[in-house]
Amino acid sequence: MNNRDYTGIVIEEALDDNLLINKLDVQKVRITGHERREDRWHMYEVKASLSENEQLAREVSDDWYIHF
Helix, strand or coil, rough: CCCCCCCEEEEEEHCCCCHHHHCCCCEEEEECCCHHHHCCEEEEEEEEEEEEHHHHHHCCCCCCCCCC
């Protein structure tokens, strides 16, 4: 059983494989209001299990991090 005991923020642009977000329990979504599309961040508040956190950590691009 996957206990989703962790709540955190994941920025889509920080992930090498952003499809991982689809496997998480998304609570909220926020897209920053920058005019230029390439400057926008897609921020997801998610609930995740320890194993999902570990998988996310492996997919974080250099110079980025996840916050749980």
